[in-house]
Amino acid sequence: MNTPQQLAEVLTSLRMGNQSFLITFYEQNRSLFARWARRQHQLAPPAAHGLLRAVLVEFYDQAADGRLTKLPPDVRAYVYGMADEQTRAARTTAVLPQAEAGRRQRLLGLFRELGLDCQKMLMYFYFRGYNFEKMAGKMGFANANVARKQKAACLRKLYELQLRAAPTAAG
């Protein structure tokens, strides 16, 4: 995991949507990180776990959208550094007006307003790349056609949420 070759492979697989590296990282480092966060930032374990999850998701976002061009040689130190930054930022900017959230962040917020079934279907289709057949199996639909229609309905719902949110965003 530490040779440049292996690091490059991890970054590539992350970009291709293979998240297992981060899942394993979380499993192996959760309690260690919680101890560090309690000492360093006086965080209770559940809050520390939440912070680590947020940092790992941010790490993944950086890798996926190309902000991270090279995987840091010491991933743990990098993640701890990010956590440090996040807690400090949270402390100093909590009262400041939020900078205008990015388009994706807004879409993320709208996405979370959808029902759980819709969220699941859109994740299956747009992230995991399941075809309608497989999605019907996962969701317990009669056939692929039902899955296709359901997915279309969910996408329309999300788009309509975006339309409704747009005027306020513009204003």
Next chain:
Amino acid sequence: MTPPTVDIRPYLEELERFADGQLNAAEQEAFEVRLEQDAGLYQAYQAYEQLTADLRWVAGHETLFQRLLALDLRLDQRQEALQRIRRRVRRVQRQWAGAALVGALLLLAVWWFWPAAPATEATWTRYYVPEAGLTDAVVRENQRPLLAEAMRQYRDGHYTPALYALRRMPSNTIGQDTLTYYNGIFLLSQQEPAQILASQPFLRRVAMQSGSALAGRARYHLGMAYWRNQQITAARNTLRAVANDTRNPYQDAARQVLRSGVIKDK
């Protein structure tokens, strides 16, 4: 965020079918031609592409977020289960330690309270020379069957029946001092504190009768009864008298007890 400039809803279904590869070859070709000619469709297509690109990012982000959340729950449950097991093990260990402590205290208490009495008892038994009882020749069974019965029971170690037999004897068939003496002996032989105490008046009465042949022997048994009841001074004085009496058959026994120095307070 840039608000969507065009409403893609009218085109949404065919855009989706195109993007998801649901059109056949002819339909796809027709759609591509329209895309080049219909500006509204083209704008909608652009907006749709941006939406789905963003949605792909959101879906990846959210998938990881939810996977981590589920993993977190699993890890919490595992940790809780481990803690439960650890607590149970600790509880069992505590119970065992408690039981061991109680056992040790019990043993200590037994050791503390037990030894004194049994030690005296054991020493007493070691030094005590029991009365042999009357021989058959002396008893003459055909004349005094109850006395013979009492002696047999006594020799067999059945002291209570021996005592009953003795007490049923008519007083004219045997000397009063003999009756009293054996009353005392049978009581003393039972080795119960109450009986030993009860034997003392009988033995004392015989020991005081200087004319009786049994007086010396009664004195020895009385001395031993005193010792057994922890009446140390009385025991010592009585046994000393026995030890100084050359005609006493128990002289040696009394001397031995006194010399060994075992008669002392607990």
